[in-house]
Amino acid sequence: MKRIFQLFVLYCMTTFALSAQEKSPYTLEDVIPGGANYFNLTPKNMPGLDWWGDVCVRADVEGIKTVNVKSGEETTLVTLEEVNDALKSKGLKPLYSLMSVYFPWAEQKKIYFRHDRHSIVYDFGSKDISLCTQLGKEKEPANPDFCPANSHTAYTIGNSLFVDGTQINPNETEEGVVYGQSVHRNEFGIMKGTFWSPKGTYLAFYRMDQSMVTDYPQVNTSTRIATLEPDKYPMAGMTSHKVTVGIYNVKTAKTVYLKAGDPTDRYFTNISWSPDEQSVYVIELNRDQNHAQLVRYNAASGEKEGVLYEEEHPKYVEPQHPIVFLPWDDTKFIYWSQRDGFHHLYLMDTKTILSPAQQRREGYDGSVSESLKTTQLTQGEWLVQDIVGFNPDKKEVIIASTEVSPLQTNIFAVNVKTGKRTPVGRTDGTHRAKLSASGKYLIDNFTSFEVAREISILPTNGKKGVTLLTATDPMREQFNLPEISIGTIKAADGTTDLYYRLIKPVNFDPNKKYPAIIYVYGGPHAQLIHNTRFYDARGWDLYMAQEGYVMLTVDSRGSDNRGLQFENCTFRHLGVEEMKDQVKGVEFLKSLSYVDDERIGVHGWSFGGFMTTNLMLTYPDIFKVGVAGGPVIDWKFYEVMYGERYMDTPQTNPEGYKGSDLKQKAGNLKGRLEIIIGGTDPTCVPQHSYTFLRACIDAGTHPDFFVYPEDGHNMVGRDRVHLHEHITRYFEDHLKKK
The missing domain is CATH 2.140.10.30 (Dipeptidylpeptidase IV, N-terminal domain)
Structure with a gap:
């Protein structure tokens, strides 16, 4: 009997392995925004959920429904057909969807939307247009700001x-x-x-x-x-x-x-x-x-x-x-x-x-x-990240915070008199909340590494609510995905814990030696690791794991959601402490028996492009290949507000600016480095990269360079897919092969 049981277990394991191997590989079209199949592979959502006072409503293409806050049952409130009948009576073009409408007045049967260069209020009680204000005749208006109190639009x-x-x-x-x-x-x-x-x-x-x-x-x-x-x-x-x-x-x-x-x-x-x-x-x-x-x-x-x-x-x-x-x-x-x-x-x-x-x-x-x-x-x-709203009856402010974990956003009701905090909803994962007019209920859009998406209506007293949607993950269902884990390592100061995300190659073999890529940002107001779907790993990270790379991300000191001292330790010398922490990430990679320490690459965009270039030039014996997107090269070329906050001015901090000027290190380049920019980038202007190329020419080093003409700081749509095809080819050509 024992022998039969062992054979059965072996059969099940073999069947599971074959099943996993039979799953088709995913492509960049599947995992990159702008890809042909990207939106088909995102977890199901319920767009258009909002509040009409304390009544939950869901607007979709064809109509608006009320959603019972206790049962989740839906009832039709407004249809697209009746709205278009009213628009037609005013000589206006038909509306193709009701998903962009909202309810400005809790006690009135009215919806507001902008359409055909008009500011429009539809009264679904009388089934008539009660406000129709033209916003622009020859030119399209921008930055519209509707005021419910007076029905004017700026x-x-x-x-x-x-x-x-x-x-x-x-x-x-x-x-x-x-x-x-x-x-x-x-x-x-x-x-x-x-x-x-x-x-x-x-x-x-x-x-x-x-x-x-x-x-x-x-x-x-x-x-x-x-x-x-x-x-x-x-x-x-x-x-x-x-x-x-x-x-x-x-x-x-x-x-x-x-x-x-x-x-x-x-x-x-x-x-x-x-x-x-x-x-x-x-x-x-x-x-x-x-x-x-x-x-x-x-x-x-x-x-x-x-x-x-x-x-x-x-x-x-x-x-x-x-x-x-x-x-x-x-x-x-x-x-x-x-x-x-x-x-x-x-x-x-x-x-x-x-x-x-x-x-x-x-x-x-x-x-x-x-x-x-x-x-x-x-x-x-911990940090308060947002004020969601108020519950006046209970004298509470509803907040989103990192109190549970720096990797999460959780919702709490805070009593203004006593400071007592009542958790609302699940304690794991990351939550986005939208509060009802009275503050008694909220719509909770929740995700975690384990839950692709869960949408609920919750009472803010901390009690259980009604779940409207629990979505599965099409990526997990259709593809053989890599193993993703998170943990902590010590920062270069020897005391601070840093979070990392490690992705092993698909069909991982511990006896193999794999190339590794560090995806980096490292700057203020950004955090790359959260308790969300795939721990915030991007589609490209998953794709490169499928192509046989170990992918590592470390949120170094200087990044977001860890407090002021964690962030401002980089003040006046951007890149120095952050790079030291990324090198600690490299040491972690080298401690893994399956990582080939002679094939380590790095990639990042914007501040991450600055970090990528800096790491390639400062630690040329560690990093073999780098791809830097939209990089800051010289902080003198960056704008006043952000640049001077973290670096002071070039006049008052010449040493810091010189130390962060990557043109000074152009002669250190040993590995293969590609710079990629948008041709009219308004954030990290092209002068950064052009002057770096000139410095490399003068120093006798040879970076590669690619431009997306007329693109800005980031590529979108089909350009974004092309971008990641290009980045992938660069690592395949120069890092994967010894």
């Missing part, structure tokens, strides 16, 4: 700002001046340029004067004769733009500007409103980015009313979120800060004025000055 055409057809800025064109668009190159959390007041009385907007900024001469080669299409690009240490904040009164059509003084070498960030619309709040930052002030202005006059909070740090202060008032108490608001070393929330009381302001010096070497009574709301060696 938008831009070119560099001008409009509200429902009325141009806010002067009719004459101001050379180099931009209205109503994001400023400061989208740093400091700035993603838009218009900000409606709560009741719709005012519109705050950015005015950015770039006339004094040097043009970077981008060239469009797709025209009959190449055309100059310059970007306004303020490089580190050079003259930057000037920003002012305007307040437009919708009723009077008059504009005042905040009287903030000279805008030279200053940043105006995180604009927000008081609930009564009487005040505008701005977090202002000096050019050195080491001194932030929360300033209040009078909305009607633009007069400065006072500085409520100040924060200084010898390295940098980086405000990224506007203040948020409590829905149940107009006298208190939440301020975000890293003043204790981690991104946390602080409750400020406008009724309790501290005079003189209370000075504090915190343990992480920074200092603060508080003019309002301030209470820390969250604390610990």
Whole structure:
């Protein structure tokens, strides 16, 4: 009997192995965004889920359905046919999908959408169009911002700002001046340029004067004769733009500007409103980015009313979120800060004025000055990543945080009075949440290494909800995938734990010797490893594992979600500490018996391109092959906001800039290095790579070079597939073969 059982087990194992081997290999068309089969292989989703007050709704192509928060049962609410009948009656083109609509008003049977250059409100109670405002006649409007409180839409055409057809800025064109668009190159959390007041009385907007900024001469080669299409690009240490904040009164059509003084070498960030619309709040930052002030202005006059909070740090202060008032108490608001070393929330009381302001010096070497009574709301060696919303009845703020793990995003309900945190939903994996109007429910979109996707409606009291979707993974079902694991190694400082992701080759044989590639980023505001599908491994990583490579990624010091000290240890010397940590990753690879330590490559993009090039030049005896995409070569060529935050200016930090100037190391190149760029990259401008090629020519070294004409900082669509074909060929030609 024992013998029969052993034969049965052997048969099952053999059958499983044959089954795995019979699965067809995946291609780059399967795993790269833009590939012909990519979207067919992503886990099923439920797009269009949203809230109409406390009613969950799901908009798809043909209609909108309500979703019962307790049972998940769906009921048709609106159909595309009836919406198109209403549009036809107004002489408008038909709509092809309802997936882009949303519900601005919790108590009204109305949906809002933009269509055919119009701002449209459809009343599904009366089955009629209740608002139809033309946004642009000859030119397509951009940056639309609809205000539910007054049903007006702000938008831009070119560099001008409009509200429902009325141009806010002067009719004459101001050379180099931009209205109503994001400023400061989208740093400091700035993603838009218009900000409606709560009741719709005012519109705050950015005015950015770039006339004094040097043009970077981008060239469009797709025209009959190449055309100059310059970007306004303020490089580190050079003259930057000037920003002012305007307040437009919708009723009077008059504009005042905040009287903030000279805008030279200053940043105006995180604009927000008081609930009564009487005040505008701005977090202002000096050019050195080491001194932030929360300033209040009078909305009607633009007069400065006072500085409520100040924060200084010898390295940098980086405000990224506007203040948020409590829905149940107009006298208190939440301020975000890293003043204790981690991104946390602080409750400020406008009724309790501290005079003189209370000075504090915190343990992480920074200092603060508080003019309002301030209470820390969250604390610990973890970060608040987002304020999802509020539950006014229970006096709770719903947050997303890394409290469970730096590799995860979990949801918590935080009692504002006691600070008690109640977890909402599963404790594993990564969660994205959308809160109902009352804050009693949320839509939870969850993924982990074990769960491809799970979508649920959850009560925010921590109790169990209803699961709407549990998706399987088409990649796991159809293909023989590699083994993926995560773990920690010690950083070069000998104490800090760094997370790594290791991918073994498909059909791994421990007796073989495999080439290895490190995929790297390493810079601020990026983290490459999370508890998500495949632990965040990209499709190319999986593909290279199928082609017989060991793939390693290490989130080095300097990267995101580990606290301020973890990030800012690279200050003024970008690349130094990060490279030391990546070399620790190499040591880990060399400790694996199946890795060929003579065939180690490296690849990264943007900051990762800088790291790739730097590693190839600094450790030429370690790395045999590298592919650097869109790399920073010389931080003097990078823009003011990001570059000066982490490096200061070239004038004040000449040693740091020289040490991070990869042209100085061009003669060190031994292995095969390819540089790949977009021909009109507006982020890491082509000058980086061109000057590096010149330095290599002068030094007698021979990198390879490839350009995607008219592409920007990243390749998209079919170009992205071609890019990864090209990268793969380079490693196949120069790393795989001894």
